[in-house]
Amino acid sequence: MNAMGLLNYWFVIVLMMIGFYVLIAQGNLVKKIVGLNIFQTSVFVFYISMGKITGATAPILDSDWSVYSNPLPHVLILTAIVVGVATTALGLSLTVRIHEAYGSVEEDEINEMDE
Amino acid sequence: MLVITALIVVRLENLFTVAMVTGIYSLLSAVFFTLLDAVDVAFTEAAVGAGISTVLMLGTLSLVGHQQKKRKTVQWFPLTIVTITGLLLMYGTLDIPPFGEGGNPIHGHATTVHYLEESSHETGMPNVVTSVLASYRGYDTMGETTVIFTAMVGVLLLMSGRKRKPSKDVEGDPSGR
Structure with missing residues (x-):
């Protein structure tokens, strides 16, 4: 089992866990959405890493090349990036509404107000 | 980085x-x-x-x-959960085929091979990503557009409620009297 072959995936997991930590540990709602973005990006990097072949080129057909990286993960991640921005926009507008209603975007302050 | x-x-x-x-x-x-x-x-x-x-x-x-x-700089309970999850995921990666090798199962799948070999004369597009996105998986892209549309409607509803609220209070006062 060579560690170098898995190193890239381990970076992905470290990134994902940083995003996860921000999501559960930080109380600020905007910061939480940033954490969600980091989490998402780590998944994108994971998919793109799976499609990579060492020494290959981007999947644009050309007579000079014969080995291409896998185009299918690229397509899926293109879709995922755009959907990710849509969810970010929705989350941020919810944050604005919460700020409107409670005057705060800190989770613990909002919980105190609800009690 | x-x-x-x-x-x-x-x-x-x-x-x-x-x-x-x-x-x-x-x-x-x-x-x-x-x-x-x-x-x-x-x-x-x-x-x-x-x-x-x-x-x-x-x-x-x-x-x-x-x-x-x-707030407190380091919160230990979330950090523990995150570390445990991370270690479990790393244990999971031990079964993943190594990075960058052409023989990985994902590259030998019939769909991938078909896209790379046939897409240029089936769709006439040198960029495989474009031909898959717009032609083979066109329905996916339509679904994606639906998601964006839904998100946009959601954002507009939330934001329009925000703007109407203060003006309603102003209007509500005279009508109440």
């Missing part, structure tokens, strides 16, 4: 700086995607992730204020 930038995001308290560093993070990941041969993904990430997300973030911050509340 990506990991360092992400850590900076965690440590920062000023949300305006967080938004900016998130933009840098997106650009760095776009560079990384280019290195991994995913040029289409890279320019989408650079335009949408670094551009639109940052603008949305700044717009929100202008409405909700940009200073985060001071």
Whole structure:
């Protein structure tokens, strides 16, 4: 089992866990959405890493090349990036509404107000 | 580099700086995607992730204020959960085929082979990503558009409620008398 072959995936997991930590540990709602973005990006990097072949080129057909990286993960991640921005926009507008209603975007302050 | 930038995001308290560093993070990941041969993904990430997300973030911050509340620097309970999850996931990667090898199962699948070999005369497009996105998986792209439309409707509903509320109070007063 060579560690170098898995190193890239381990970076992905470290990134994902940083995003996860921000999501559960930080109380600020905007910061939480940033954490969600980091989490998402780590998944994108994971998919793109799976499609990579060492020494290959981007999947644009050309007579000079014969080995291409896998185009299918690229397509899926293109879709995922755009959907990710849509969810970010929705989350941020919810944050604005919460700020409107409670005057705060800190989770613990909002919980105190609800009690 | 990506990991360092992400850590900076965690440590920062000023949300305006967080938004900016998130933009840098997106650009760095776009560079990384280019290195991994995913040029289409890279320019989408650079335009949408670094551009639109940052603008949305700044717009929100202008409405909700940009200073985060001071709190304990390290919270141990979430950190423990995160570490355990991370270690479990790393244990899971031991079964993944190594990075960058042409013999991995994903590259030998019939769909991939078909896309790479047939797409140029089936769709007449040299860029395989484009032909898959627009032709073979056109329904997926339509579904994606539906998701964006739904999100847009949601944002508009939330935001229009915000603007109407103060004006309703003003109007509600005279009508009540």
